[in-house]
Amino acid sequence: LNDSLFLEELNVYNPDRCSIDGVDDKRIIGMQIDARGHALWVAFTSCVVKVPLSRCERHGRCKKSCIASRDPYCGWVS
Numbered sequence: 001l002n003d004s005l006f007l008e009e010l011n012v013y014n015p016d017r018c019s020i021d022g023v024d025d026k027r028i029i030g031m032q033i034d035a036r037g038h039a040l041w042v043a044f045t046s047c048v049v050k051v052p053l054s055r056c057e058r059h060g061r062c063k064k065s066c067i068a069s070r071d072p073y074c075g076w077v078s
Helices: 063-068 072-077
Strands: 028-034 039-044 048-052
Antiparallel strands (some): 039 048
16 A cells, blocks of 8 residues: 555646746645545645646546556546
């Protein structure tokens, strides 16, 4: 149970929504998981971004691809 697996790294900062006067402050000041909505909310100094926990649509209808991705949300949520 102590084995960790790095699935992916995401850049969720959106300069179109979060930049103020051309200044990008990409420091994360808070994060909150919305279990019911299957999302992660990421707070920056100038905006809040909602990130889906599962992105199973990347695998289309192929369950093998979903399982091979080792993304736990694909197997349980979809």
